[in-house]
Amino acid sequence: MYTSPKERFFLSLALLIFSSLIGVFAQSTKKPNVIIIMADDLDSKQLSCYGGQNIRTKNIDALATEGLKFNQIYTSEAMCVPTRASLFTGLYPVRHGSFQNHKPVYDNLKSVGHYLADLGYRVGLTGKDHVTKPKTVFPFEIVKGFEPNYVAPTDDYELDDVKEYITRDSQPYCLFVMSINPHAPWTVGDTTEFDADKLILPKNWVDTKVTRRQFVKYLAEVRRLDNQVGDITRLLKETGQDKNTIVVFLGEQGAQFPGAKWNLWDVGQKSSMLVKWPGAVKPGTQTNALVQYEDITPTLIDIAGGKPIVGLDGKTFLPVLLGKSTKARDYAYGIHNNIPEGNPYPIRSIRDTRYKLILNLTPDKAYYNRFMMNPAQKDRNSVWFSWADKATTDPNAKRITERFEKRPAVEFYDNQADPWEFNNLAANPAYQDRIKQYRQKLDDWMKQQGDAGASIDTVYAKKP
Incomplete structure (x- = not known):
């Protein structure tokens, strides 16, 4: 059929417009990429976007400025392996099997690597990789670039891969x-960026020269972390990936100082999460919605368009991300088993956005951690011993060290009025009904999890 030059011109123009519209539609409906940057033993209170005064974490702060800041995110067990296993599986520690540090997960599980792959995603991991085995449970593509050994003396990295x-x-x-x-x-x-004498110490610490010296070293690594976040976000922008990529920053559990990591006080359990999602998450916002690490995989599944996975402990908080809800869950739970990091010292907890109940299941025993409190290592890990030495003459130091070693069966805190959890309300008559209510819910959760309590904090045979 003959067409005139004018008709061919308008036909070509129509096809060009149609192709452009198809491209725009395809771009708008394409599933978002996700980059999750996770710290290792971060005291989230040190981040300037969370009120820290010792260091300005400009790159991490930028994610808060450009996205949503979570004020109430908690790890269920304040140590690396259980937290990461919970992140990847969407299960609480007793159910995924890694309910002690470095205890492997059960080998019949699925994880985010399966769930997102089923929805068309490539799922990769670079850096600290000690929670990627067995491969059948964690089918990540391991990407070179970041240091995998968490106790390496250097953290050299490259971004080419x-x-x-x-x-x-x-x-x-x-x-x-x-x-x-x-x-x-x-x-x-x-x-050299930090003056030890001018640092503002956490209120649950004893002020000693050794503590300040170690804190300087710690903050220097927080600076390195912030630089890494900046490098990743710049890479996304340089490659044009930033436009359709969700960036999530996670703080993990608290620092390896007494009273934080390996405990269920907030300085150990409370974390940080920032989510930047261009066009979906409103910039410069924050939420008090209660979430846990177990909720992240269900949320990723929801973002990717998948249906909820039956049997997961976590719950999606996508409505919170999209500004459609201010609430995600009613309660957050905590579990601590002390072996292999010390003597048996099982702890359980439950909290909402204000109140927190902690049960120390063997209160007749003293708490002990081999990394911080081993007398044979006093020359290498001396923060605790500098506290103990000062406790012989300083009443405040004595109060802090005794609180750490000798704990009551029940602790109950109003975390709004007492964020450092110094004022135990367990014996206060005004709170007995609430304590009873929380205790019942905690008991119900333990039964649902198959958690027998103190008896599971024991030595298990290693798998070959």
């Missing part, structure tokens, strides 16, 4: 960038 991964093809991806900062031994970073 990360760049290749995020620009490889048009398939959506979820990449976990697992930093080893600021995990001990605190050997990297520029300590």
Whole structure:
């Protein structure tokens, strides 16, 4: 059929417009990429966007400025392996099997690697990788670039392999960038940025020269962490990946100082989470919605368009991200089993956004941690011993050290009025009904989990 030049021109123009519209539609409906940057033993209170005064974490703060800040996110067990296993599986520690540090998960589980792959995603991980076995449970593509050894004396990294991964093809991806900062031994970073004498110490610490000296080393690694976040976000922008990529920052559990990591006080359990999602999450906002690490995988599944996975402990908080809800869950739960990091010292907890109940299941025993309190290592891990030495003459130091070693069966706190959890309300008559209510809910949760309590904090045979 003959067409005139004018008709061919308008036909070509119509096809061009149609193709452009198809491209725009495809771009708008493409599933978002996800980059999850996770710290290692971060005291989230030190981040300037969370009120920290010792360091300005400008790159992490930028995510808060451009996204949503979570004020009430908690790890269920304040140590690395259980937290990461919960993140990946959407299950609480007793159900995924890693209910002690370095105890492996059960080998019949599925994880985010399966769930997102089923929804068309590539799922990768770079950096700290000690929670990626067995491969049948954690089928991540391991990407070179970041240091995998969390106790390495250096944290050298390169972004070439990360760049290749995020620009490889048009398939959506979820990449976990697992930093080893600021995990001990605190050997990297520029300590000259900080004046030990001017640092503002956490209120649950004893002020000693040794503590301040170690805190300087710790903050230098927080600076390294912030720099890494900046490098990743700049890479996304340089490659054009930022426009359709969700960036999540996670703080993990508290620092390896007495009373934080390996405990169920808030300085151990309370974390940080920032979510930047262009066009979906309102910039510069914050939420008090209660969430746990177990909720992240269900949320990723929801974002990717999947149906809820039956049997997971976590719950999606996508409505919170989209500004459609201010609430995610009613209660957050906590579990601590002390072996292999010390003597048996099982602890359980339950909290809402204000009140928290802690049960120390063997209160007749003293708490002990082999990394901080081993007399044979006093020359290498001396923060605790500097506290203990000062406690012989300083009443406040004595109060803090005794509180750490000798704990009552029941602790109950109003975390709004008492964020450092110094004022135990367990014997206060005004709170007995609430304590009874929380205790019943905690008992119900333990039964649902198959958690027998103190008896599971024991030595287990290692798998071959």
